[in-house]
Amino acid sequence: MKESSINHENTDFQSAKKVLSDFLLMNGFRKTIERFIILEEIYSTDEHFNVETLYSLLKKKKYRISRATVYNTIQVLMKCGLIIKQQFGKTTALFEKKLNTLHHDHLICTECGLILEFSDQHLEQIMRKVGELMDFEIHKYSLNLFGYCKNCSSN
Amino acid sequence: MKESSINHENTDFQSAKKVLSDFLLMNGFRKTIERFIILEEIYSTDEHFNVETLYSLLKKKKYRISRATVYNTIQVLMKCGLIIKQQFGKTTALFEKKLNTLHHDHLICTECGLILEFSDQHLEQIMRKVGELMDFEIHKYSLNLFGYCKNCSSN
DNA sequence: CTAGGTGCAAATGCTTTGCATGCCC
DNA sequence: GGGCATGCAAAGCATTTGCACCTAG
Numbered sequence A, B: 001m002k003e004s005s006i007n008h009e010n011t012d013f014q015s016a017k018k019v020l021s022d023f024l025l026m027n028g029f030r031k032t033i034e035r036f037i038i039l040e041e042i043y044s045t046d047e048h049f050n051v052e053t054l055y056s057l058l059k060k061k062k063y064r065i066s067r068a069t070v071y072n073t074i075q076v077l078m079k080c081g082l083i084i085k086q087q088f089g090k091t092t093a094l095f096e097k098k099l100n101t102l103h104h105d106h107l108i109c110t111e112c113g114l115i116l117e118f119s120d121q122h123l124e125q126i127m128r129k130v131g132e133l134m135d136f137e138i139h140k141y142s143l144n145l146f147g148y149c150k151n152c153s154s155n
Numbered sequence C: 001c002t003a004g005g006t007g008c009a010a011a012t013g014c015t016t017t018g019c020a021t022g023c024c025c
Numbered sequence D: 001g002g003g004c005a006t007g008c009a010a011a012g013c014a015t016t017t018g019c020a021c022c023t024a025g
Helices: A002-026 A033-043 A051-060 A067-079 A121-134 A150-154 B002-026 B033-043 B051-060 B067-079 B121-134 B150-154
Strands: A083-086 A094-097 A105-109 A115-118 A137-148 B083-086 B094-097 B105-109 B115-118 B137-148
Touching: A002 A033, A002 A067, A033 A051, A033 A067, A033 A094, A051 A067, A067 A083, A115 B121, A121 A137, A121 B115, A121 B121, A121 B137, A137 A150, A137 B121, B002 B033, B002 B067, B033 B051, B033 B067, B033 B094, B051 B067, B067 B083, B121 B137, B137 B150
Parallel strands: A105 A137, B105 B137
Antiparallel strands: A083 A094, A105 A115, A137 B137, B083 B094, B105 B115
8 A cells, every 4th residue: 555655656756747847848948956856845745835835845855945946946837737826815825736636625724724625526517607607718716615624623 | 776876885884884883892892983984995895905905095085094904904894794805816815895695706817807706506505515524614615716708718 | 091093114924036156958 | 158047135015013102982
């Protein structure tokens, strides 16, 4: 079990690396080490992260990469669809890696900050219908549910 | 038609004023003029607004109210349910007045910034179901659809 | 009177920008 | 080698905080 999970993460990173590499080439951007270090760091965890935690993680690993580069690289990774920005109502933006998975939404515990993910097939349909009715060409949607998680509601 | 719309807005403001007044009394907060001036300003329009536009509107009307007070008052108005905060992915938060209407969601045009509102009865059901399945006590949710509006998609 | 509210300005936190240096193509 | 990307520091915004003064209760 453990090994297969490791392999899976590794495969995810390998394919992400290819996506980034191709994207940079096709758009005439440079393949700098920094961009790949940051990508690897992001793909080595499943958590939602923000710029600051990512930056200090890199610091801790003795990489000499500036905040500006982290921000820059995050823009690039968003453009090639490898990560997604999530604005959960806080001022600080959170990001998550985007695998070849279905669209999913979030449950956020306003008490302890826990973030769970879920997906519901009915939602896609509803979005499409709303788009037609309102004359909108919908490209993406974000749905966040706020409340108390199991632990926090029992207290 | 025009008169009835004016009356309606006025009624909304009158009842909002009462809600605020009661809320302040019940919680031992002071009924300062600033709080009511800001409430009136908010209720005199139907648009989504941010702190800066609200502040400069007050400036233009020669009120001597500071940004700090606007921020403070907005917190109060949120606590008593008279306005709702909307985070549409930008860093700047937008707010809207909350009437006794049903929950509604937003369509945001990423091209021109247009914001439309809609509501769908099916969504409420889905939210409830998800809450049960995931063991979450849901208090609110926000659903935003992003894309191009009629005008922008035709260009 | 007196605590909470206000105005003002300074501080904070997150993000972007300007500029000199470095390194990919 | 030429120019884009980087590191660093400074600037930019939105929001919060500290403090002296003011005012509602």
